[in-house]
Amino acid sequence: MKISRSYLASLFALVLSLAVFATGCRTSPQVRDHWWQLWRPAKPTTASIYPEDQILPPPPDIVDAQPLGQIQMLPLETPVPPEITPPEPAPIRVEPRGIVSELKTVYFDYDSAMLTSEARAMLENNAQWLLQHPGIQIQIEGHCDERGTIEYNYNLGQRRANSVKEYLLSKGIDPGTIHTISYGEERPVDPGHDAGAWKKNRRTQFLIY
Amino acid sequence: MPMSCWRLRHAALLTGCILLLSMPTAVPQPAAPPKAPGEVIDIGVVRPIVRVREIIAIPNFNAKSASAFKDPALLTNIIYNDLELSGYFRRPEHPEFVEQNHRADKRTGKIEFGEWLRLPAAFLLKGTYTLSDDQLEVDCLLYDVASGKRIFGKTFSDYTLAEHRILAHRIADFIIKYITHEEGIANTKILFVSSRLGHKEIFIMDVDGHNQHPLTAERSLTATPCWGANATEAYFTTYRDFNPDLCGVYSNGGKLWFISRRPGFNISPAWSEKAQRIALTLGKDGNSEIYTMDRNGQQLKRLTFNRAIDSSPSWSPQGNQIAFTSDRSGQPQLYIMDSEGFNARRLTFKGTYNDSTAWSPKGNKIAFTARHLGVFNIYLLDLETSDWIQLTHNQGNNEGPSWAPDGQHLVFTSDRTGTQQIYVMCIDGSGQTPLTSTGMNHSPAWSPAMP
Numbered sequence A: 001m002k003i004s005r006s007y008l009a010s011l012f013a014l015v016l017s018l019a020v021f022a023t024g025c026r027t028s029p030q031v032r033d034h035w036w037q038l039w040r041p042a043k044p045t046t047a048s049i050y051p052e053d054q055i056l057p058p059p060p061d062i063v064d065a066q067p068l069g070q071i072q073m074l075p076l077e078t079p080v081p082p083e084i085t086p087p088e089p090a091p092i093r094v095e096p097r098g099i100v101s102e103l104k105t106v107y108f109d110y111d112s113a114m115l116t117s118e119a120r121a122m123l124e125n126n127a128q129w130l131l132q133h134p135g136i137q138i139q140i141e142g143h144c145d146e147r148g149t150i151e152y153n154y155n156l157g158q159r160r161a162n163s164v165k166e167y168l169l170s171k172g173i174d175p176g177t178i179h180t181i182s183y184g185e186e187r188p189v190d191p192g193h194d195a196g197a198w199k200k201n202r203r204t205q206f207l208i209y
Numbered sequence B: 001m002p003m004s005c006w007r008l009r010h011a012a013l014l015t016g017c018i019l020l021l022s023m024p025t026a027v028p029q030p031a032a033p034p035k036a037p038g039e040v041i042d043i044g045v046v047r048p049i050v051r052v053r054e055i056i057a058i059p060n061f062n063a064k065s066a067s068a069f070k071d072p073a074l075l076t077n078i079i080y081n082d083l084e085l086s087g088y089f090r091r092p093e094h095p096e097f098v099e100q101n102h103r104a105d106k107r108t109g110k111i112e113f114g115e116w117l118r119l120p121a122a123f124l125l126k127g128t129y130t131l132s133d134d135q136l137e138v139d140c141l142l143y144d145v146a147s148g149k150r151i152f153g154k155t156f157s158d159y160t161l162a163e164h165r166i167l168a169h170r171i172a173d174f175i176i177k178y179i180t181h182e183e184g185i186a187n188t189k190i191l192f193v194s195s196r197l198g199h200k201e202i203f204i205m206d207v208d209g210h211n212q213h214p215l216t217a218e219r220s221l222t223a224t225p226c227w228g229a230n231a232t233e234a235y236f237t238t239y240r241d242f243n244p245d246l247c248g249v250y251s252n253g254g255k256l257w258f259i260s261r262r263p264g265f266n267i268s269p270a271w272s273e274k275a276q277r278i279a280l281t282l283g284k285d286g287n288s289e290i291y292t293m294d295r296n297g298q299q300l301k302r303l304t305f306n307r308a309i310d311s312s313p314s315w316s317p318q319g320n321q322i323a324f325t326s327d328r329s330g331q332p333q334l335y336i337m338d339s340e341g342f343n344a345r346r347l348t349f350k351g352t353y354n355d356s357t358a359w360s361p362k363g364n365k366i367a368f369t370a371r372h373l374g375v376f377n378i379y380l381l382d383l384e385t386s387d388w389i390q391l392t393h394n395q396g397n398n399e400g401p402s403w404a405p406d407g408q409h410l411v412f413t414s415d416r417t418g419t420q421q422i423y424v425m426c427i428d429g430s431g432q433t434p435l436t437s438t439g440m441n442h443s444p445a446w447s448p449a450m451p
Helices: A005-025 A117-132 A150-170 A195-201 B002-021 B074-086 B095-108 B113-118 B161-180
Strands: A138-142 A178-182 A203-208 B054-057 B123-132 B135-144 B149-160 B189-194 B201-206 B222-227 B233-238 B245-250 B256-260 B266-272 B277-282 B289-293 B310-315 B321-326 B333-338 B354-359 B365-372 B375-382 B388-390 B398-403 B409-414 B421-426 B441-446
Touching: A117 A150, A138 A150, A150 A178, A150 A203, A150 B222, A150 B266, A150 B310, A150 B354, A150 B398, A150 B441, B074 B123, B074 B161, B095 B113, B123 B161, B135 B161, B149 B161, B189 B222, B201 B222, B201 B233, B222 B266, B222 B441, B233 B266, B245 B266, B256 B266, B256 B277, B266 B310, B277 B310, B289 B310, B289 B321, B310 B354, B321 B354, B333 B354, B354 B398, B365 B398, B375 B398, B398 B441, B409 B441, B421 B441
Parallel strands: A138 A178, B054 B123
Antiparallel strands: A138 A203, B123 B135, B135 B149, B189 B201, B189 B441, B222 B233, B233 B245, B245 B256, B266 B277, B277 B289, B310 B321, B321 B333, B354 B365, B365 B375, B375 B388, B398 B409, B409 B421
16 A cells, blocks of 8 residues: 655644644642542532531642652651550558548450540549648559450550549649559459459549559 | 481471471461351461371380389380370371380380381380489480381480489470481470469470479469570560569569569560570550560650550560550551561451461461451461461460461460460371460460570
């Protein structure tokens, strides 16, 4: 098949002009590598078709997408920790005298040191009693049920005691009067091996010196 | 040399077994058990290949002296036990034929290897002993039954009758060393916590479960024992003064001293002979953080800084890295860092509860406890391939592994009989044997090689 010289020349010119046009388009100095850098959230309409709907404020526009190479990685371990639980006061190396009925034992969920709303209500009362009796040194004992490793349960018991301590401190109790200790799973109230026993054993109890 | 030929052959065979062990293969997963809420189902573990155990026949030792043991199997039972514990040997299935063959050998005055081969036995240990004035001396001869060749002959002397267990352990260790070129563990010891006296005290026992006795009389609560300097000291936590303080005690009993009495936790100690430091968890900052200190509790260095629990440190054999548990991700997971606290990185991304790291003496594996479907089991984490090798399979809850100095055995706690007891096993998960039965026993710590 024979193709004329002029046909080939015009084809070449077309390809060349297309290439020039394409490079001419890339004049913006900002290099956009990722589709999400081009994405803009749509502006919400001011009125919803459902009147009871709450209209959320528009999210802030992404103005300067940072190239990946310049993103600052946070160090894994910050040198100065955010201390929320204050340092443990010097231990009173004697056995606490015992429990008082006004300071109620607080119970926890499995594998958790979160204060439930029930626990908060209990602690509110305990805090009130402690505020009425300033100067009393108390020990908060953290305990766990028998599930979980022995070693980790010591830490979990301590965390439970700490979360109770933090709550009491937020109510204005003097940090120097609160001592914490963890017995892990070693001091169960109920030696049973069922859910009922475990529930009773996941606790922090209050003793006074 | 026929003997060196023999040794080469058997050494190659056993090395092959060990190599096989270190190359776990994937096994098809069994049908998935019912889903528990909040648990990851497939944690993708591999099972180890169980090693081959050779049969060794040990007829009762003959007395050369006038006086003899009351129990003729006094030494041989201990040696059998040690060799079975090693994971390289097992005893013949029909012990009555062992004595029968032995009597026939005595009648004819030579060893009928054909009969021993029919037992069947791969090895034969024959011994004689002299017992005079409480002094015990044993001559041992080990034979390769197939070739009828003698492997070694050795005299063990300078033992008293009271030391007969140590003597038997030494014979077992000698056999292991000669055949596998690995140091035996029959003379090592295990620290643990026991409640048999009514309160939790630190106990010590031989590796075969004998000679269990308390090291402490704290009458309160003790926890997390570990071996200390020179394999003669032990460190543990005591609640004697109503604060978890770190104490030291000599492993042969006697003196006890305080190492760290800082407010809050002084718990989970781990000693590194290479680094000459104790890594432990301290609670003085308000939550559990990992520190290192020297053996007097001085020169404190803080390694972790965050609000999460950082606990259960375990030294690498070189003393330059520490594996530990942290729940900075929201659940307890295994992490690793330099001994100065830098370069902390996460090791486990499977499961929702991984704890109690124990770094293998060869440094290539970490034994740990993981919860899967609400049950705790012992796993090995291969640091080269990141494979999880499951060693216990839901025989109750299993936790708290500790390595033998030979890197071939683990001791751990299991509640498979209803109460927590201490078990020993090979690193292929085989030979799981209870060592304790009285009271509750947990938190075992295997000693380094004894001098």
